[in-house]
Amino acid sequence: MPYPALSGRAPAKRIDSKTPGQGDSGTRSSVDLEGLFRRRLKELIQRKYRSLDRFYLETDFSKGHLSNILRGNGSPSVTTLVKLAAALDVDLHEFFVFPDRGPRDRAMEMLQSAKPELIRRVIRLLSDETAKPQ
Secondary structure, three states: OOOOOOOOOOOOOOEEEEOOOOOOOOOEEEEOHHHHHHHHHHHHHHHHHOOHHHHHHHOOOOHHHHHHHHHOOOOOOHHHHHHHHHHHOOOHHHHHOOOOOOHHHHHHHHHHOOOHHHHHHHHHHHHHHHHOOO
16 A cells, blocks of 8 residues: 655645554544644654754754645655754654653653663662562
C-alpha cells in the first residue's frame, strides 16, 4: 500500500487506519497524518531551539519555506527532511513518531537525554519498587 503523499496545497487528507494493536476486526479511526507531522516538526524545533525565530537564525532554512510546511501549504522534500533532521539532531524517523504525551511517554523522552548516573538511579528506584510485595 503506498504511503499518503505529503504534497501540494490540497487540504489535509484523512486516512482510515486500524487502531494500533487491532487485528482485522479492529476499529477504524481517522488520522490526520499531515497534521501530526506538522505538530511533531514544530515540537522538535521548539525542543532544540526554543522558538521558530531562533531556529531560523541559527540554521540556513528559509523562513517562508518552513512556514509553508508548518501551515500545511507546502510539503518537505526528502532532502529537506534529511537537512531538518540534521539541524535538529534527530533521526529521520523521529518526524513520524507521534507520542500520546502520557506520563510514560514524557518519562521516556526525559530518559533519552538524561545523564548516565541519573539513568542508573532511576533503574535502581524502579527495581526497588517492583521488588516490593504488592
